[in-house]
Amino acid sequence: MNQRIIFKTSLMTAMMTLAASGVMAADYQQNPFTLTYEGAITENKPEQVNIHPVTYDLNGLEISANVYTPAGYDPE
Numbered sequence: 001m002n003q004r005i006i007f008k009t010s011l012m013t014a015m016m017t018l019a020a021s022g023v024m025a026a027d028y029q030q031n032p033f034t035l036t037y038e039g040a041i042t043e044n045k046p047e048q049v050n051i052h053p054v055t056y057d058l059n060g061l062e063i064s065a066n067v068y069t070p071a072g073y074d075p076e
Contacts, residue, residue, distance in 0.1 A: 033066055047071050 028034045031042055033051050044050040052067045069075075 035066075 026036055026038050026040060028036045031040055033041060033053065035041065041049065041051055048071050050069050050071075050073070052069060053064065054067055055062060055064045057063070
């Protein structure tokens, strides 16, 4: 039984390591939308996915979020 647990734990660790190795973090301070992944959107462009930062109060807490809109989105 212990060998089975050790094997499963080792397998899970290996899978998590492989999954995490492909993810590169970027400096959020260099991105106007504070996105932290490589290749993240850095500016809104016509006919592409765009980001709209929003803030609002919820039960006394100030909430900040990014709203993604699809290419060609018309709010009207």
